[in-house]
Amino acid sequence: MEDVIIIGTGPAGLTAAVYAARAELNPLVLTGDTPGGQVTITEALDNFPGFPDGISGYELFQNMKNQAERFGAKLVTDTATSVDLKTRPFKIQARENLYQTQSIIISTGSDPRKLDVPGENQFAGKGVSYCATCDGFFFRDKKVVVVGGGDSAIEEGLFLTKFAASVTVIHRRDRLRAHAHLQNRAFANKKMKFVWDSVVSEILGDKQQGVQGVRLKNVNSKDISELETDGVFIFIGHIPNTQIFKGQLDMDETGIIITDRRQRTSVPGVFAAGDVQDNLYRQAVTSAGAGAAAAMEAEKFIAELEGTAYPGKLE
Ligand code: NAP
Numbered sequence: 001m002e003d004v005i006i007i008g009t010g011p012a013g014l015t016a017a018v019y020a021a022r023a024e025l026n027p028l029v030l031t032g033d034t035p036g037g038q039v040t041i042t043e044a045l046d047n048f049p050g051f052p053d054g055i056s057g058y059e060l061f062q063n064m065k066n067q068a069e070r071f072g073a074k075l076v077t078d079t080a081t082s083v084d085l086k087t088r089p090f091k092i093q094a095r096e097n098l099y100q101t102q103s104i105i106i107s108t109g110s111d112p113r114k115l116d117v118p119g120e121n122q123f124a125g126k127g128v129s130y131c132a133t134c135d136g137f138f139f140r141d142k143k144v145v146v147v148g149g150g151d152s153a154i155e156e157g158l159f160l161t162k163f164a165a166s167v168t169v170i171h172r173r174d175r176l177r178a179h180a181h182l183q184n185r186a187f188a189n190k191k192m193k194f195v196w197d198s199v200v201s202e203i204l205g206d207k208q209q210g211v212q213g214v215r216l217k218n219v220n221s222k223d224i225s226e227l228e229t230d231g232v233f234i235f236i237g238h239i240p241n242t243q244i245f246k247g248q249l250d251m252d253e254t255g256i257i258i259t260d261r262r263q264r265t266s267v268p269g270v271f272a273a274g275d276v277q278d279n280l281y282r283q284a285v286t287s288a289g290a291g292a293a294a295a296m297e298a299e300k301f302i303a304e305l306e307g308t309a310y311p312g313k314l315e
Contacts, residue, residue, distance in 0.1 A: 001089055001100045001101065001102070002026070002027075002028045002099065002100065002101040002102070003025045003026065003027070003101070003102050003103065003298075003302050004020050004025045004027045004028075004101060004102065004103045004104070004105060004295075004298045004302065005027070005028045005029075005030065005090075005092060005099055005101040005103075005104050005105075006020065006027050006028070006029045006030070006073075006104075006105045006107060007030050007032070007080050007092070007104065007105070007106050007107060007108055008030070008031075008032050008037065008106070008107035008108040008109055008241075008274070008276075009029060009030075009031045009032060009035050009036055009037065009061070009065065009075065009107075010036065010037030010038065010039055010061075010107060010109045010274055010275070010284075010287060011037075011039055011060070011064065011274065011284040011285070011287040011288040011291065012107035012109075012273035012274025012275075012276075012287040012288065012290055012291035012294070013029060013037075013105070013107035013273070013274070013291060014029075014061070014064035014065055014067075014068050014288075014291070015064065015273075015287075015288040015289075015291035015292050015295075016105045016107060016273060016291035016292065016294050016295040016298075017029045017064075017068035017073040017075075017291075017295075018064070018067050018068045018071060018073070018292075018295075019291070019292045019295030019296060019299075020073070020105070020295040020298060020299065021068055021071035021072045021073040022071050023295065023296075023299040024072075025295075025298065025299060025302060026072060026073075026074065027073050027074070027105075027295075028073075028074050028076060028099065028101070029068065029073050029074065029075045029076065030076055030078050030079065030080055030092070030094060030099075031075055031076065031077050031078070031079075032079050032080075032108065033079050035061070035065075035075075035077075036057070036058065036061035036065075037061075037109040038057075038109060038110070038275075039057040039060060039061060039284050040057045040058045040061050041057060041131045041133050041134050042056070042057035042133060042284075043056060043057070043133040043159065044056060044057075045057055045060060045284055047283070047285070048060060048284050048285055049285060057133075057284075060284065076096075076097075077096075078094040078095055078096045078097060079094055079095050080092050080093070080094045080108075080244060081093055081094060081095060081244065082244055083104075083244055083245060083248065084248075085104075085245070085248045085249065085267050085270055086248065088102070088269075089101055089102055090102070090103075090104055090269070090270070092104070102269060102301075102302055102305060103269040103270070103271070103298045103301050103302060104269070104270045104271070105263075105271045105272070105273060105291070105294045105295065105298055106242075106245065106257065106265070106270065106271070106272040106273070106276055106277075107272070107273050107274045107276065107287075107291060107294075108240075108241040108242065108276050109240075109241055109274060109275045109276060110238035110239055110240045110241055110275040110276065110282075111238060111239050111241060112130035112131075112234065112235070112236075112237075112238055112239075113234075113236050113237045113238055113239050114234070115147060115200060115234055115236065117200055117201055117202055117203060118202045118203070119202050119203030119204060119205065119211075120203055120234075122203075122205075123203055123205050123210055123211045123232070126205070126210035126211065127203075127205060127210040127211025127212075127230060127231045127232060128203060128211060128231075128232050128234065129231065129232070129233050129234070130233070130234055130235070131156075132156035132157075132159045132160050132233055133156075133159065135231070135233075136159060136160050136162065136163045136164070137163060138231075139160065139163050139164045139230060139231045140163045140164070141163075141164070141165045142163075142164055142165060142230035142231060143164065143165055143166050143168070143228065143229050143230050143231075144160055144164045144166070144167055144168070144229060144230060144231035144232070144233060145167075145168045145169070145170055145200075145214055145227065145229045145231070145232050145233070146160065146167055146168070146169045146170070146233045146234075146235060147169075147170050147171075147200055147232065147233070147234045147235065147236060148169075148171065148234065148235040148236045148237075149169070149171035149172070149173060149175075149176040149177045149178060150176075150177045150178055150235065150236075150237065151177075151178045151179055151182060152235040152237075153169060153171075153178065153235040153236075154169070154176060154178040154182040154183065154185075154186050155178075155182055156233060156235055157169055157186065157192060157233070158182070158185055158186060158189060158192070160233065161189055161191040161192060164191065164231075165191070166191050166192075166193060167191055167192050167193070168192075168193040168194070168195060168227065168229070169186070169192065169193070169194050169195070170195045170198050170199070170200055170214070170216065170227075171194065171195070171196060171197075171198070172197065172198065172199050172219055173196070173197065174196045174197050195216065195227070197218055197219050197220050198216045198217065198218050198219065199216070199217050199219060200214045200215070200216060200232070201215050201216065201217045201224070202214070202215040203215075203232055204226065210230075211229065211230060211231055211232055212228065212229070212230075213226050213227055213228045213229055214226070214227050214229055214232060238275065238279075238282070239254075239255065240254070240255045240256050240257070240275060240276045240277075240279070241276065242255045242256070242257055242276055243255075245257065248267065249265045249266050249267060249270065249272075250265065250266035254279065256276065256277060256278075256279050257272040257276050257277045258277070259271070259272050259277045262293065262297050263277070263290055263293050263294040263297055264297060265277075268301070269298075269301050269305075271294035271297050271298055272294070273287065273290035273291040273293070273294040274287035274290055274291065275287065277290070278290065
């Protein structure tokens with residue numbers, strides 16, 4: 001029986017682990033299938049305070065992990081597959097073990113949203129990618145398209161210009177959603193091109209060559225066209241990894257877990273932090289902050305359960 005189990009090891013989960021370990025809760029941390037989560041596929045974080053020259057996502061993960069372990073957090077390579085939050089202690093069924101715990105911090109992150117068009121699954125890893133840092137290198141001097149108009153699409157598109165001969169952004173509207181500073185950089189970059197008011201309706205290619213093109217549909221004129229490309233990078237948002245909590249925790253219509261400003265979910269003793277409960281900021285630093293708050297709340301919850309005093313000032 002654990003006091004607190006943290007599910008997920010992105011910035012939210014590992015920061016929660018540091019705080020919970022320092023509070024002597026001996027947190028058990030389930031790493032999930034991709035330890036470190038999405039931050040590990042970010043080549044350089046230039047906006048995480050304390051690293052004036054930037055830090056790679058993988059290095060940040062390693063540092064946070066080492067820090068959590070230094071204070072006694074137990075990282076276990078296991079992935080939660082179902083939970084029972086209706087009875088106490090809570091139960092977490094994972095691939096390797098069944099765990100029981102008084103409190104849970106959910107920091108399972110999110111996965112890239114898929115386009116859901118013909119060719120997408122067929123050419124995944126053969127020209128279709130959701131990660132410029134991972135796959136950009138393979139497109140040296142080649143033509144690629146980026147789908148989406150948000151910060152991710154433009155930031156990753158700019159990164160791809162390091163390798164690719166050209167990066168064509170395909171966006172379903174006539175203006176980008178991305179922040180102005182990214183837009184300015186993108187419009188000033190000679191390798192970046194834009195196809196407006198258009199969606200990818202099919203990814204074209206063959207088994208040997210992989211991706212060779214995309215079929216586009218103009219959403220206004222309904223005209224269909226084809227564009228040659230060697231790669232398709234898709235950045236159209238994320239889906240929170242909250243399936244195993246469905247029906248047990250309050251969520252919004254997109255599957256985001258609803259928390260109050262103290263990271264508390266609809267079940268007392270269950271807290272959530274990071275992309276699973278935040279689709280507004282989705283930054284490593286905001287996730288880390290939420291993880292710290294969740295751990296402090298878990299500490300308070302355990303103290304109340306055990307009838308001991310919480311040392312801080314939370315109500
Ligand atoms: P996002 O802001 O939700 O943008 C998704 C983009 O994909 C939008 O342009 C959207 O079009 C488009 N889209 C969605 N579904 C589509 C579909 N089925 N077909 C075609 N296009 C589709 O997602 P994000 O770019 O991943 O960013 C998520 C959050 O992380 C944001 O808050 C962002 O500010 C933050 N972020 C920040 C940074 C940074 O600060 N450096 C970097 C990355 C992400 P519409 O515009 O028409 O809706």
